[in-house]
Amino acid sequence: xxxxxxxxxxxxxxxxxxxxxxxxxxxxxxxxxxxxxxxxxxxxxxxxxxxxxxxxxxxxxxxxxxxxxxxxxxxxxxxxxxxxxxxxxxxxxxxxxxxxxxxxxxxxxxxxxxxxxxxxxxxxxxxxxxxxxxxxxxxxxxxxxxxxxxxxxxxxxxxxxxxxxxxxxxxxxxxxxxxxxxxxxxxxxxxxxxxxxxxxxxxxxxxxxxxxxxxxxxxxxxxxxxxxxxxxxxxxxxxxxxxxxxxxxxxxxxxxxxxxxxxxxxxxxxxxxxxxxxxxxxxxxxxxxxxxxxxxxxxxxxxxxxxxxxxxxxxxxxxxxxxxxxxxxxxxxxxxxxxxxxxxxxxxxxxxxxxxxxxxxxxxxxxxxxxxxxxxxxxxxxxxxxxxxxxxxxxxxxxxxxxxxxxxxxxxxxxxxxxxxxxxxxxxxxxxxxxxxxxxxxxxxxxxxxxxxxxxxxxxxxxxxxxxxxxxxxxxxxxxxxxxxxxxxxxxxxxxxxxxxxxxxx
Amino acid sequence: xxxxxxxxxxxxxxxxxxxxxxxxxxxxxxxxxxxxxxxxxxxxxxxxxxxxxxxxxxxxxxxxxxxxxxxxxxxxxxxxxxxxxxxxxxxxxxxxxxxxxxxxxxxxxxxxxxxxxxxxxxxxxxxxxxxxxxxxxxxxxxxxxxxxxxxxxxxxxxxxxxxxxxxxxxxxxxxxxxxxxxxxxxxxxxxxxxxxxxxxxxxxxxxxxxxxxxxxxxxxxxxxxxxxxxxxxxxxxxxxxxxxxxxxxxxxxxx
Numbered sequence: 001x002x003x004x005x006x007x008x009x010x011x012x013x014x015x016x017x018x019x020x021x022x023x024x025x026x027x028x029x030x031x032x033x034x035x036x037x038x039x040x041x042x043x044x045x046x047x048x049x050x051x052x053x054x055x056x057x058x059x060x061x062x063x064x065x066x067x068x069x070x071x072x073x074x075x076x077x078x079x080x081x082x083x084x085x086x087x088x089x090x091x092x093x094x095x096x097x098x099x100x101x102x103x104x105x106x107x108x109x110x111x112x113x114x115x116x117x118x119x120x121x122x123x124x125x126x127x128x129x130x131x132x133x134x135x136x137x138x139x140x141x142x143x144x145x146x147x148x149x150x151x152x153x154x155x156x157x158x159x160x161x162x163x164x165x166x167x168x169x170x171x172x173x174x175x176x177x178x179x180x181x182x183x184x185x186x187x188x189x190x191x192x193x194x195x196x197x198x199x200x201x202x203x204x205x206x207x208x209x210x211x212x213x214x215x216x217x218x219x220x221x222x223x224x225x226x227x228x229x230x231x232x233x234x235x236x237x238x239x240x241x242x243x244x245x246x247x248x249x250x251x252x253x254x255x256x257x258x259x260x261x262x263x264x265x266x267x268x269x270x271x272x273x274x275x276x277x278x279x280x281x282x283x284x285x286x287x288x289x290x291x292x293x294x295x296x297x298x299x300x301x302x303x304x305x306x307x308x309x310x311x312x313x314x315x316x317x318x319x320x321x322x323x324x325x326x327x328x329x330x331x332x333x334x335x336x337x338x339x340x341x342x343x344x345x346x347x348x349x350x351x352x353x354x355x356x357x358x359x360x361x362x363x364x365x366x367x368x369x370x371x372x373x374x375x376x377x378x379x380x381x382x383x384x385x386x387x388x389x390x391x392x393x394x395x396x397x398x399x400x401x402x403x404x405x406x407x408x409x410x411x412x413x414x415x416x417x418x419x420x421x422x423x424x425x426x427x428x429x430x431x432x433x434x435x436x437x438x439x440x441x442x443x444x445x446x447x448x449x450x451x452x453x454x455x456x457x458x459x460x461x462x463x464x465x466x467x468x469x470x471x472x473x474x475x476x477x478x479x480x481x482x483x484x485x486x487x488x489x490x491x492x493x494x495x496x497x498x499x500x501x502x503x504x505x506x
Numbered sequence: 507x508x509x510x511x512x513x514x515x516x517x518x519x520x521x522x523x524x525x526x527x528x529x530x531x532x533x534x535x536x537x538x539x540x541x542x543x544x545x546x547x548x549x550x551x552x553x554x555x556x557x558x559x560x561x562x563x564x565x566x567x568x569x570x571x572x573x574x575x576x577x578x579x580x581x582x583x584x585x586x587x588x589x590x591x592x593x594x595x596x597x598x599x600x601x602x603x604x605x606x607x608x609x610x611x612x613x614x615x616x617x618x619x620x621x622x623x624x625x626x627x628x629x630x631x632x633x634x635x636x637x638x639x640x641x642x643x644x645x646x647x648x649x650x651x652x653x654x655x656x657x658x659x660x661x662x663x664x665x666x667x668x669x670x671x672x673x674x675x676x677x678x679x680x681x682x683x684x685x686x687x688x689x690x691x692x693x694x695x696x697x698x699x700x701x702x703x704x705x706x707x708x709x710x711x712x713x714x715x716x717x718x719x720x721x722x723x724x725x726x727x728x729x730x731x732x733x734x735x736x737x738x739x740x741x742x743x744x745x746x747x748x749x750x751x752x753x754x755x756x757x758x759x760x761x
Contacts, residue, residue, distance in 0.1 A: 107594075109590075112591060113590075113591025113592070113593065115576075116554070116585040116587060117581075117654065118580035118581030118609075123608065
């Protein structure tokens with residue numbers, strides 16, 4: 001718990017930055033827009049409908065879609081910018097609706113009186129309509145505030161640090177105290193910000209000046225804090241650290257920590273790790289030089305980038321093709337093959353396997369129709385799954401998508417009968433599961449490889465040389481043990497990584 | 507002086523006011539009298555351009571109002587609304603002082619003027635100045651509405667059924683106040699009502715409207731003596747009929 005709390009200042013600061021900036025942008029966009037559209041009825045319907053559509057996009061997808069969009073515009077596509085843009089869009093609707101409803105709700109007789117006493121249109125708006133609409137507008141701002149605090153936790157997968165780092169990594173590494181810290185901190189922040197906005201509004205409405213001064217002062221201090229924490233690091237950065245990306249699962253956390261530790265030790269360069277990136281986000285970010293290194297799996301690129309998931313190919317063929325593809329198409333370098341595979345595999349309970357004599361995937365055909373298969377978020381949408389279905393002709397009774405950490409438990413407890421396990425995952429044996437052989441080669445090989453960005457490939461030969469030294473240094477058993485140490489024994493990925501690096505000989 | 511010349515208002519195909527020509531002399535109080543849908547309120551609102559005429563011209567003190575910026579025009583013309591329309595988020599003094607403030611008066615001058623007006627409309631400045639509109643009675647609100655209309659010292663006052671929503675005794679007192687105010691200020695006024703007794707009591711002249719047309723215009727005496735048609739006859743006869751009914755009831759109780 002204490003090592004989790006040590007991360008709180010960083011994560012909370014980043015979270016406050018995201019939330020408050022997005023709130024500021026949403027408000028400054030929505031207020032004038034809301035006022036403008038109350039003057040133009042046909043526009044009002046159109047704009048509210050559009051904002052409503054944005055709102056119905058799941059927030060995680062809204063944030064994730066910013067990545068390719070920004071990359072297409074040659075803008076920084078991971079980290080702060082996509083998160084801020086996504087969150088700002090998300091915050092627009094409640095404030096816009098509050099503004100429109102509030103202004104529409106001002107009594108017609110009062111509006112006519114405003115004209116009648118000789119107010120200009122601007123004075124009617126600023127002295128009568130907006131003040132009278134304010135409680136409804138502020139209600140919209142409060143809704144947006146609470147939504148934004150919650151949604152900002154989803155900035156983690158697009159590469160922006162937030163309290164979501166606790167939640168994503170905590171869920172992946174089965175660290176409930178991390179999840180708890182993240183959730184409690186987010187809830188606390190939401191309550192505090194909501195209360196501040198509410199107190200400012202009620203103070204203005206009832207004309208209690210001290211109350212307004214105190215609450216607005218606190219709010220201003222928070223914004224000052226955001227401004228200084230945003231500007232300060234930019235001022236002091238002399239040398240850009242080597243940025244190592246990590247996707248959203250335990251093995252990636254460990255490997256990124258190993259890379260970080262190893263590079264610092266071998267080259268003396270500073271490094272930073274960008275955690276919990278979405279799978280394609282990491283690849284796009286590498287191509288755009290926004291991260292310098294990350295560990296990828298050949299089969300993933302084979303299926304998603306080369307679009308050849310339907311072909312059955314050997315491990316070395318896939319490696320060769322992928323290496324050439326990323327070099328020729330993306331100017332990246334495949335620096336090292338770490339020495340183990342983390343392939344998708346189908347796993348069943350050992351008891352079932354022994355009782356029914358299951359050793360290979362084709363043995364499932366007899367039982368599939370009555371069995372339930374569990375897969376992680378991507379599995380059933382991936383070409384590997386289609387390839388398995390086609391190659392073995394499998395039809396299951398039901399498909400269940402779940403978090404990969406919960407999958408093993410679900411299988412062990414009998415909630416599902418087959419899962420999409422990972423071959424390097426220590427929990428396969430820990431939960432007494434058996435991996436079925438892919439005797440027809442339906443699943444492509446998944447060699448773990450370190451990829452380097454175009455920039456790193458050309459400009460940092462020392463770093464490349466250091467990483468290349470990791471070639472073949474991690475056997476599958478080693479990886480399983482390290483994964484298990486984090487997933488089941490509750491060790492921090494950094495601790496496990498540091499211990500591994502000390503075993504490496506120079 | 508207010509001159510309406512051939513003024514019409516049409517909404518889509520519907521004609522609400524049709525070719526109306528009326529002159530209100532300086533210092534005169536003209537009552538626009540008619541039932542609902544007669545176009546009397548629309549006519550009133552066309553004087554300060556709360557409603558823009560479809561055709562015709564409105565001149566105030568010889569100047570065509572279409573050439574004056576709307577807010578400038580309205581700051582020079584006091585307007586008392588049927589629904590009062592006090593600003594709920596402003597105190598009584600802020601409501602009364604709004605037009606002077608819009609005209610850029612010094613705050614101290616606004617304050618003096620607000621107190622002066624509250625006294626004229628028979629409210630105690632120190633006790634109502636800082637109250638909110640919702641804390642006032644209906645009659646008090648209506649008085650504040652009148653004070654607000656008079657605050658910037660307009661030469662013209664427009665009143666749209668200002669006393670329609672208050673109880674009869676309050677209404678009577680408000681009417682007396684208005685007579686009192688007219689005596690103290692040099693006002694040209696147009697007063698919209700559907701109440702004949704009120705029209706006879708307040709009006710120097712009465713213009714009877716029906717379906718957007720002017721039926722008859724004249725002093726109360728002229729209307730009583732020589733009603734133009736059956737409708738006017740019926741209208742001017744209303745107070746008499748009410749008095750007869752009242753007398754009959756009294757006779758019944760006595761016997």
